[in-house]
Amino acid sequence: MEPETREELLSAAERYAETVPIAVDLDAVEWECSDRAVRRAGACLYDRRAARVTIRLTWDAYRSFGWDEFTGTIRHELVHAWEFQRFGESGHGPRFAEKARELDAPRHCRSFADARLRLVCSSCDWDARRFRASKAVKRPERRRCGNCGARYRVEHVESGRRWRTHAGYLVARRKLGNDW
Ligand SMILES: [Zn+2]
Ligand SMILES: [Zn+2]
Structure with missing residues (x-):
């Protein structure tokens, strides 16, 4: 069953993240859902002082892509989370690209226009x-x-x-x- 509410999407994303083979400390990751009309399907934010990562998923993007496509966005954001936790910074450079390729995640944050x-x-x-x-x-x-x-x-x-x-x-x- 595909998630039908924002709460379901967040818990499905959390459960899905546990199955992705990447060394991210998920206890230090917060998940939130954004209703803002942003073009990006997801974002990964880092609070350096608290060493906390927040992965923000865009509800409209999920509705538009469907769950199967959207798991690619989740894997992409997890690569950011991994870079933040391990290196204290994250971008879309070669290190990111290599890890994204391992996970079959898109290298670029997907936007509706892509x-x-x-x-x-x-x-x-x-x-x-x-x-x-x-x-x-x-x-x-x-x-x-x-x-x-x-x-x-x-x-x-x-x-x-x-x-x-x-x-x-x-x-x-x-x-x-x-x-x-
Ligand atoms: Zn119709
Ligand atoms: Zn990205």
Whole structure:
């Protein structure tokens, strides 16, 4: 079951963090959920004096990405937490990149604008972002809008190509080739 409230998201994130193979002292990490309309999906803050890390997750980003995609954001923020706890500083340099690669975490803090794919409802104003060819992207006919339950189309953001079925996805994928 995907988290449906902010509280559920925070406890799911905490539980998920325990399964990520990275040496972070999770007892010294606070989790919070932000409602502010920020573009970033998450942030990691460090209070040097108290040696406390706060991981702030953006509710709208979770709603837009879905849980599977959002775990990538959690892994990304955990790499920041690891750098803060171990080195007292954190960025997106080579050390970060290497650790992120180990965990299959995105190197850059994901923002809505970075998403490769958009799901757009055919009858309400719901839309969602995806970074990879997930099931919702490959087989849109099997899923429904997260808000009203109608069908949706998938758009490849950069090229504007659209599809509503698995067959349409295959055509788009073939036509786009390396531009995917
Ligand atoms: Zn980051
Ligand atoms: Zn809808």
